Amino acid sequence: MKTTKIVSTLLLVSSFVCADALVEKVKKSGIKAIPQSQHELLTIIDDKKDPITSEKVELGKKLYFDPRLSRSNLISCNTCHNLALGGADGISAAIGHKWTANPHHLNSPTVYNSVFFDAQFWDGRSAHLADQAQGPVQAGPEMASPKELVEQRVNSIPAYVEEFKKAYGDKVDVNFERITSTIAIFEKTLVTPSRFDQFLNGNANALTKAEKKGLNTFIDKGCASCHNGIALGGTLQPFEIAAKYKFSEVGDFKGNANGMVKTPTLRNITETGPYFHNGAIWSLTEAVKEMGSVQLGINISDKEAGEIVTFLNSLTGEKPTITYPILPASTDKTPKPSFD
Amino acid sequence: MKTTKIVSTLLLVSSFVCADALVEKVKKSGIKAIPQSQHELLTIIDDKKDPITSEKVELGKKLYFDPRLSRSNLISCNTCHNLALGGADGISAAIGHKWTANPHHLNSPTVYNSVFFDAQFWDGRSAHLADQAQGPVQAGPEMASPKELVEQRVNSIPAYVEEFKKAYGDKVDVNFERITSTIAIFEKTLVTPSRFDQFLNGNANALTKAEKKGLNTFIDKGCASCHNGIALGGTLQPFEIAAKYKFSEVGDFKGNANGMVKTPTLRNITETGPYFHNGAIWSLTEAVKEMGSVQLGINISDKEAGEIVTFLNSLTGEKPTITYPILPASTDKTPKPSFD
Structure with a gap:
């Protein structure tokens, strides 16, 4: 004994x-x-010029899950970077608009912890998430939305504009760069x-x-x-x-x-x-x-x-708890989806 | 005065x-x-032969959001019945597997409050949600999964099988009918x-x-x-x-x-x-x-x-708060997606 x-x-x-x-x-x-x-984490992930706030995170989450950012109304950031599936899509090469596979046969990387990457995309052509987020939204085989379409869709929905004002002040310009950088702020929290x-x-x-x-x-x-x-x-x-x-x-x-x-x-x-x-x-x-x-x-x-x-x-880490968003409804002014 | x-x-x-x-x-x-x-609501929506329990609802939610129920791993129930978008998809005719539009140009109806319907589908061919849920999963232009594929995918993931046992007892047969009726139990709560x-x-x-x-x-x-x-x-x-x-x-x-x-x-x-x-x-x-x-x-x-x-x-009603699920990972035994 x-x-x-x-x-x-x-x-x-x-x-x-x-x-x-x-x-x-x-x-x-x-x-x-x-x-x-939290303090130490913020010193790594936060940007003093555009600090993380709960308003931006909540709005960014909505945009991340909103398929109306795509030309077809069918594909959201979450389609290929699915937060339920480790932040990826579980297929070899990403498939997007018109069922088109990534032309280089590239696999969708996970969005979780991507805030810690030195560079984004497989070739590292983006320095940070705000820049990265602009790519797939516009890319023909992905979400296939021209900048202007994304801006028109979001600005046609008053509840969205209101949330941008709450997050950035009344004078905010709800442009493509602001929309995608807000998505990036949500993504920063996916640790x-x-x-x-x-x-x-x-x-x-x-x-x-x-x-x-x-x-x-x-x-x-x-x-x-x-x-x-x-x-x-x-x-x-x-x-x-x-x-x-x-x-x-x-x-x-x-x-x-x-x-x-x-x-x-x-x-x-x-x-x-x-x-x-x-x-x-x-x-x-x-x-x-x-x-x-x-x-x-x-x-x-x-x-x-x-x-x-x-x-x-x-x-295999603990994922942040995400309440699935309720998105503000489209209006008569919201540009219609197209599938070509 | x-x-x-x-x-x-x-x-x-x-x-x-x-x-x-x-x-x-x-x-x-x-x-x-x-x-x-709640009691009065349950007298309308619950089925004594397969009562609503929190285990079934939680499991049904996972299955509802799981795109691996589709042949391609890309389309979930939530793709066309998006709980963020009023329970529908915001496009004229549903688009599914291989970017195929519904052959009859039918619009995706909302899943919210569908438990109160006398019949499901536009032609009312289903008497209840458990029967309805079997349709889109198998339909060629929707999720395009044969029954056997759905069963193999779910049964290849031990954490899913474990959840079925917790919900229905150790002797549960995790077959297509059980999988879809569990989805329906989640849908019943979407009031x-x-x-x-x-x-x-x-x-x-x-x-x-x-x-x-x-x-x-x-x-x-x-x-x-x-x-x-x-x-x-x-x-x-x-x-x-x-x-x-x-x-x-x-x-x-x-x-x-x-x-x-x-x-x-x-x-x-x-x-x-x-x-x-x-x-x-x-x-x-x-x-x-x-x-x-x-x-x-x-x-x-x-x-x-x-x-x-x-x-x-x-x-326009108050939607139930839904925590976005973290789905159990696929295994080496999980049938691979296909896109044809």
Whole structure:
């Protein structure tokens, strides 16, 4: 009995020591926790020139869910970045207006934690969410709405205009840029802390033994050389460093002008398959192995990939509670949808 | 001063008397309020053989919002019956799988208060919501999912199976009929009491003077001969009684075998345009005038139509607060989406 107690105590101590060492190792790799305090979080995500307020968030949420921002009245931001489905759409290549697939066969990235990315889009061509939000709304194969149409739709609905005034003052110009930057403010709040953050913040028991082992393997294999920062991703990195991606021929995406590709976040990765920029890999284990080969030039065994996937489960975070909005009704002045 | 007081009192009394008389008139027309008490409401909407429980409602909500019930993973019940948009989609004819419009050019009716309908679908071919829900999921131009696909998708997700067990017991067979009847249980809760109900329930001031006047015109013109019951609609009625509908040629819908058409509910009608079975009329005033001509054989003047529309505004009800669901993730066993 006594012996058992001593052994348990030793194991507990040893587990704490291990955990501490592992946390240090993780931090050295460049991975960071989502800040626990609201204040600290705001220093990262807020913009003093256009601060986050509850009025803007509520309005941005409505616009995010409003399919009337699309030409057809059928597609909202949430169609491809579905907050019920890990912030993505669960298909290989995005499908939008007229059932058109993304011409480069690009997969919709998750919107959750995208505020922590250095750059937006797979080629990182947008520096921030407010700029990013302008793209899909206008893109022909996505929401297919010219700026003017979006402005006319929103301005034709007095309750929307009223909400813009409440959020930005009576003199607000409800233009396309304002509409999309308001959506971005809502998106900034889509942050999902997980057990992994609790672990980094000192709760050694927040991860299971198997998850800690997987985390250790993740670091040892070098995954954090690209998957780092708060998002464990979201920075531009070279792609196909060591070998050609086995589904390289699906779509024609080759990164930005320098061949750089935005690393996807690993937060909520278990919910955001299929994987890779062209969504050609459906199994997370297979994705991990392929990444090892393509980016690190190593063979990750089935056992090691399984360990890493076990760790990745701990990155599934708690989603903000979202009350589904009731949108203000269209009026006789609201431009009609079109489907061509 | 004294005179003013007496006059005010008299006016107040007279307004109460008028309101009472108007309530009597409304009740005589066959229009009913949404019951105020939960118990009374349940006697209408609940089914003792499959009673409403919070577990079933929560699960039904998830399924209602889950686009993985569709062949493509892109279309959910909420796509066409959008709870943010009055329970409808704001387009003339429903558009579904492969961007296909409803082949009969039929407009998506609202799901709100549909539990009060005598029959479902424009031709009333379904007796209740559980039967109705089976249609669009399978229909080629809508969600295009064979029964077996829906069953495989749901059963491949352990968290869903677990929720079915919690709702129906461990021996539950998670088959297509159970999945769709669970959706229907969620839909039963989509009831939207409005100021009009408060008025019928004795609050004479719940409607403005103009709304009362409009209500009076509504009854006097005979609108309640079809738009009655709790839903102010939802029963099968002959169509084109007095004249041909001016957009009769849009689509080929001619009602059921006997030419009967389900009367749309007028609850939330200001939010559910465009109007008529083929969604060919966008203006509510125009819809009211056309109804007078087609169904009642009368000319409703612009002024009268305006009065009626003023009343119809009071039927915009309070929507249940819906927390947007977080859906359980797909697994390696979940059948992949297809787009053909």
